[in-house]
Amino acid sequence: xxxxxxxxxxxxxxxxxxxxxxxxxxxxxxxxxxxxxxxxxxxxxxxxxxxxxxxxxxxxxxxxxxxxxxxxxxxxxxxxxxxxxxxxxxxxxxxxxxxxxxxxxxxxxxxxxxxxxxxxxxxxxxxxxxxxxxxxxxxxxxxxxxxxxxxxxxxxxxxxxxxxxxxxxxxxxxxxxxxxxxxxxxxxxxxxxxxxxxxxxxxxxxxxxxxxxxxxx
Amino acid sequence: xxxxxxxxxxxxxxxxxxxxxxxxxxxxxxxxxxxxxxxxxxxxxxxxxxxxxxxxxxxxxxxxxxxx
Numbered sequence: 001x002x003x004x005x006x007x008x009x010x011x012x013x014x015x016x017x018x019x020x021x022x023x024x025x026x027x028x029x030x031x032x033x034x035x036x037x038x039x040x041x042x043x044x045x046x047x048x049x050x051x052x053x054x055x056x057x058x059x060x061x062x063x064x065x066x067x068x069x070x071x072x073x074x075x076x077x078x079x080x081x082x083x084x085x086x087x088x089x090x091x092x093x094x095x096x097x098x099x100x101x102x103x104x105x106x107x108x109x110x111x112x113x114x115x116x117x118x119x120x121x122x123x124x125x126x127x128x129x130x131x132x133x134x135x136x137x138x139x140x141x142x143x144x145x146x147x148x149x150x151x152x153x154x155x156x157x158x159x160x161x162x163x164x165x166x167x168x169x170x171x172x173x174x175x176x177x178x179x180x181x182x183x184x185x186x187x188x189x190x191x192x193x194x195x196x197x198x199x200x201x202x203x204x205x206x207x208x209x210x211x212x213x214x215x216x217x
Numbered sequence: 218x219x220x221x222x223x224x225x226x227x228x229x230x231x232x233x234x235x236x237x238x239x240x241x242x243x244x245x246x247x248x249x250x251x252x253x254x255x256x257x258x259x260x261x262x263x264x265x266x267x268x269x270x271x272x273x274x275x276x277x278x279x280x281x282x283x284x285x
Contacts, residue, residue, distance in 0.1 A: 026225035
């Protein structure tokens with residue numbers, strides 16, 4: 001358990017104990033010290049607990065483990081371990097081009113203004129559909145919008161491997177098309193193999209090292 | 218005296234709401250998946266958001282009802 005989580009649990013324990021005193025003996029609030037303690041217990045500490053909890057839950061919601069906690073996402077998690085470098089998510093995950101413990105969020109967030117918020121709202125929508133709606137089959141899941149090159153360029157723009165890539169730099173129109181999102185990075189003939197969950201049964205899978213250093217989730 | 222009992226009763230109710238909220242929040246930290254997030258955001262956070270204004274309302278009403 002992280003130190004911040006431990007601190008939060010301690011704060012919650014302290015707050016519950018403090019409130020319990022006032023629930024059992026409400027007359028304690030009669031004194032000035034009691035009023036101050038009541039203010040801390042009923043107002044300041046719960047607010048702090050919720051604030052810290054919110055921050056912690058937001059961090060947790062970026063984790064790969066969080067995204068894969070829904071049964072429907074399991075095939076997508078497995079697709080990160082396909083032993084084939086032509087599979088884009090697998091090669092990013094296995095080679096740490098994205099942080100393995102935040103693999104989903106890193107590629108599926110939105111690197112525009114309020115993009116993080118938009119991604120979180122999208123996540124809430126997923127949860128609504130998963131728990132209260134009728135979720136589709138894993139292979140039928142589609143993005144709400146076509147994948148935007150902006151998310152790829154957030155990391156790759158300026159990188160030598162991208163800027164001087166044989167295909168990328170072969171024609172100035174190609175590079176312009178990529179950077180203006182007119183030519184999708186995941187279009188046919190380019191990096192087209194993404195989460196191919198329908199054909200998982202035909203794939204070989206990479207076995208992680210025993211220490212799990214490549215995917216801490 | 219009756220006013221005092223009412224205020225104390227309200228404090229008890231607010232206290233129970235906040236204790237429930239905080240226990241649910243602590244419970245949400247046992248999990249790492251979407252259910253933990255739902256427990257936190259739809260139960261714990263909402264109960265705290267109800268409990269704190271209820272406490273502040275109790276203070277305001279106490280002031281209004283207090284004879285001095």
